[in-house]
Amino acid sequence: MKSLRKRNKVPRKSNPSSTVEKREVDFLKIGIYIFLILASMPIFLGFLWLFIGSVSKSLTYGIIPEGFSFKNWRFLWEKPYPSWPDIWLVSLNTLFLAFGVMIIVVAVSTMAGYVISRMKFPGRSFLLASTLILHAFPAITLLIGLYYVLRVLNLLDSVMGVILARAGLFIPFAIWIMKGFFDGISWDMEMSALIDGASRFQVFRKIMLPMVGPGIAGISIFAFITGWSEFIFVITFIRKPSAWTLTSYVNSVIANWRFVDFGLLAATSLFYVGPVLLFFIFTQKYLMQITVGGMKGGR
Amino acid sequence: MKVILKDLSKHFGEVKAVDDLDLEIDDGEFVALLGPSGCGKTTILLMIAGIYKPTKGLIYFDERVVNNVLPKDRKIGMVFQSYALYPHMTVFSNIVFPLRLMKVHKEEMEERVRKVAQLVRIEELLDRKPGQLSGGQQQRVALARALIKEPEILLLDEPLSNLDARLRIMMRSELKRLQKDLGITTVFVTHDQLEALTMADRVAVVNLGCLQQFSTPDELYNHPKNLFVAGFIGSPPINFINVSLEKSDGRFLLKSRDFEIPLPKELGSKAGNNSTSSEVVLGIRPEHILINEKEGMDTEVYVVEPLGREILVSAQLGDSMIKVLTSPPFKADMGEKVRLSFKLDKIMLFDKKTEKSLLLDKD
Numbered sequence: 001m002k003s004l005r006k007r008n009k010v011p012r013k014s015n016p017s018s019t020v021e022k023r024e025v026d027f028l029k030i031g032i033y034i035f036l037i038l039a040s041m042p043i044f045l046g047f048l049w050l051f052i053g054s055v056s057k058s059l060t061y062g063i064i065p066e067g068f069s070f071k072n073w074r075f076l077w078e079k080p081y082p083s084w085p086d087i088w089l090v091s092l093n094t095l096f097l098a099f100g101v102m103i104i105v106v107a108v109s110t111m112a113g114y115v116i117s118r119m120k121f122p123g124r125s126f127l128l129a130s131t132l133i134l135h136a137f138p139a140i141t142l143l144i145g146l147y148y149v150l151r152v153l154n155l156l157d158s159v160m161g162v163i164l165a166r167a168g169l170f171i172p173f174a175i176w177i178m179k180g181f182f183d184g185i186s187w188d189m190e191m192s193a194l195i196d197g198a199s200r201f202q203v204f205r206k207i208m209l210p211m212v213g214p215g216i217a218g219i220s221i222f223a224f225i226t227g228w229s230e231f232i233f234v235i236t237f238i239r240k241p242s243a244w245t246l247t248s249y250v251n252s253v254i255a256n257w258r259f260v261d262f263g264l265l266a267a268t269s270l271f272y273v274g275p276v277l278l279f280f281i282f283t284q285k286y287l288m289q290i291t292v293g294g295m296k297g298g299r
Numbered sequence: 300m301k302v303i304l305k306d307l308s309k310h311f312g313e314v315k316a317v318d319d320l321d322l323e324i325d326d327g328e329f330v331a332l333l334g335p336s337g338c339g340k341t342t343i344l345l346m347i348a349g350i351y352k353p354t355k356g357l358i359y360f361d362e363r364v365v366n367n368v369l370p371k372d373r374k375i376g377m378v379f380q381s382y383a384l385y386p387h388m389t390v391f392s393n394i395v396f397p398l399r400l401m402k403v404h405k406e407e408m409e410e411r412v413r414k415v416a417q418l419v420r421i422e423e424l425l426d427r428k429p430g431q432l433s434g435g436q437q438q439r440v441a442l443a444r445a446l447i448k449e450p451e452i453l454l455l456d457e458p459l460s461n462l463d464a465r466l467r468i469m470m471r472s473e474l475k476r477l478q479k480d481l482g483i484t485t486v487f488v489t490h491d492q493l494e495a496l497t498m499a500d501r502v503a504v505v506n507l508g509c510l511q512q513f514s515t516p517d518e519l520y521n522h523p524k525n526l527f528v529a530g531f532i533g534s535p536p537i538n539f540i541n542v543s544l545e546k547s548d549g550r551f552l553l554k555s556r557d558f559e560i561p562l563p564k565e566l567g568s569k570a571g572n573n574s575t576s577s578e579v580v581l582g583i584r585p586e587h588i589l590i591n592e593k594e595g596m597d598t599e600v601y602v603v604e605p606l607g608r609e610i611l612v613s614a615q616l617g618d619s620m621i622k623v624l625t626s627p628p629f630k631a632d633m634g635e636k637v638r639l640s641f642k643l644d645k646i647m648l649f650d651k652k653t654e655k656s657l658l659l660d661k662d
Contacts (some may be wrong), residue, residue: 151537211386
């Protein structure tokens with residue numbers, strides 16, 4: 001970088017026209033920044049309100065914050081309402097849901113993606129087409145059907161039921177992404193490993209899996225976030241408080257029959273969004289790679 | 300180990316990639332499979348490796364039929380055109396991968412890596428990842444990985460095609476020497492006739508899935524069995540001229556619109572015996588044509604290309620362009636008249652219909 005800068009400086013001094021050019025570029029940049037700042041304002045202000053609201057004494061009309069207090073965060077150490085479950089149990093349920101979806105999705109989609117990418121079998125193209133259709137299916141249209149399926153399987157009112165339903169609907173998309181990643185690895189790699197003495201399964205585990213690492217990372221992150229933010233299935237399939245997740249918890253704050261405690265809503269919302277935000281910040285570099293693989297999947 | 304291919308065929312749907320191929324490779328021999336791209340040579344290699352199953356025919360390693368033996372049990376090492384190094388592993392892990400799968404003892408593993416790394420001179424690269432290596436280095440790593448199992452057969456798929464020109468010439472001699480030192484039966488695939496001729500003990504020329512000729516480089520060059528081999532081997536390529544073979548006064552003549560060449564007796568009678576019609580293709584290599592003779596065919600210089608050691612002259616003879624290699628000094632302007640004459644003991648004759656050589660004894 002340093003040497004680059006030095007090199008850039010030399011012509012700037014000797015050539016006055018380049019300074020004009022530079023100024024134009026700066027105007028453009030300023031314009032872009034102003035636009036970006038304005039465009040991100042609604043989201044930023046939303047978060048700002050959440051933060052301020054969660055630490056204020058009261059919110060007039062539910063909007064204007066007054067005073068400073070941690071009382072809205074009380075839910076962390078005591079139940080706001082006696083019938084509600086402990087927040088830490090709810091958090092654990094949510095984690096279980098998110099990791100459950102993630103593990104099932106990753107396990108199924110890496111294996112299925114490999115097989116679809118590499119092996120010929122009858123019905124392969126039909127399977128590919130049907131995964132696409134499944135992916136296009138809005139989950140909400142399946143709500144009643146899934147309800148009955150879960151009731152028959154005795155999985156209503158349990159996080160496991162939501163995990164299975166959500167993972168099942170996420171898997172088609174994940175298979176496509178993983179197929180794309182596997183397609184990107186040359187056959188030579190696999191043949192070479194076979195000749196080196198590996199069995200087909202060893203090739204998959206020792207050579208192919210590490211090479212699609214970015215894809216697995218990307219899918220894991222997506223699946224985790226999908227599980228963490230699952231709303232409609234949780235609300236529909238889970239009634240019993242001990243199986244609540246954070247979405248049901250936040251929803252209950254809003255849906256309380258007496259009045260909405262906006263301070264509590266802000267605090268619980270922040271508590272809910274925090275981990276995902278952190279997770280996202282640390283993993284976004286993997287998320288960038290998934291678009292590349294995803295495009296390959298379209299071939 | 301001997302490798303014998305018998306009536307080997309591989310079909311992909313309608314496409315016959317390899318068709319009824321017979322080949323016998325001796326123990327310790329260095330054999331090239333040579334042919335234009337898409338001729339089926341890599342398919343043959345992958346069948347020897349056990350990756351593809353033959354549609355028909357048998358593959359023998361010594362006396363054993365190996366058609367149903369898995370690649371890992373065939374005692375082969377292979378270097379792919381793309382090298383196929385595992386990008387997530389270090390060079391050391393790449394080379395040691397086959398031994399890991401064989402569950403070799405750790406100390407022995409390290410000892411063998413050290414040895415093979417020394418052999419291909421990559422000792423200082425063992426800690427790097429393949430992405431940090433140059434093409435030549437990657438190739439050495441791939442070679443080391445193929446050799447560490449101490450295979451009985453080494454397969455190389457276009458081993459030199461991804462290297463730059465200088466490195467290719469260096470690796471050519473190095474690979475040849477290495478193969479002789481190790482004495483491993485080696486089969487390599489190439490589309491470059493120069494590579495095949497310079498490195499291999501014997502060359503199998505393949506076209507359209509069929510074996511055209513399998514013999515020493517010298518035989519291929521001087522006594523090609525058919526038009527394809529004659530045209531494919533040699534650079535600059537051989538000259539082909541359509542002529543008719545005629546007999547007058549008990550002697551055979553080659554006749555075209557532009558010239559008439561009386562053939563030496565033995566050559567003539569051989570060609571006469573073997574030919575099915577009078578339509579014949581005359582083949583003559585550029586270095587077997589003499590230029591600026593007092594007698595010969597009148598031609599017109601089209602262009603002169605100095606190559607340093609030699610000079611390549613293109614001359615117009617009737618409708619055909621004749622390439623002539625001559626040694627310096629030679630000077631001629633475009634359009635200048637020159638006389639050419641063929642060295643009669645070097646000419647080749649092919650049947651125009653069957654494309655077979657007329658000068659070889661029938662088998």
